[in-house]
Amino acid sequence: MGNLKQQKCDACTGDSPAVTEEEISKLHPEISEWSVKEENGEKRLERVFKFSDFKSALNFTNKIGEEAENQEHHPALLTEYGKVTVTWWTHAIQGLHRNDFIMAAKTDEIAAKSK
Numbered sequence: 647m648g649n650l651k652q653q654k655c656d657a658c659t660g661d662s663p664a665v666t667e668e669e670i671s672k673l674h675p676e677i678s679e680w681s682v683k684e685e686n687g688e689k690r691l692e693r694v695f696k697f698s699d700f701k702s703a704l705n706f707t708n709k710i711g712e713e714a715e716n717q718e719h720h721p722a723l724l725t726e727y728g729k730v731t732v733t734w735w736t737h738a739i740q741g742l743h744r745n746d747f748i749m750a751a752k753t754d755e756i757a758a759k760s761k
């Protein structure tokens with residue numbers, strides 16, 4: 647464990663397995679700052695990152711966007727003055743896949759490097 651951020655996303659289709667509750671409880675400690683939310687009956691991972699101004703928030707948003715393109719797995723990003731809300735889930739399965747936990751870990755790493 648502790649290596650989620652080094653993993654790559656698998657190509658995901660509607661047949662890909664959603665993580666089970668048991669897997670969620672194993673993976674969540676690696677990204678403990680994220681909350682598991684439920685929206686429209688779909689589980690999602692969400693975290694708010696704080697910044698000193700809009701420009702830093704936008705800069706972080708763009709870095710997450712680049713990594714999303716590299717991994718072909720894409721978040722919802724809400725950029726505001728001094729904060730970015732990042733939400734990961736897998737549209738193809740309307741819920742959480744291991745990919746979402748990998749991307750959350752990568753997001754944490756990018757945030758740590760952006761400080």
Ligand SMILES: C[C@H](O)[C@H](O)[C@H]1CNC2=NC(N)=NC(=O)C2=N1
Nearest residue numbers: 658718719720721735736737738
């Ligand atoms: C074909 C392409 O890989 C898929 O449409 C990808 C793109 N990015 C994606 N991102 C996310 N978060 N969920 C998906 O199901 C998804 N599907």
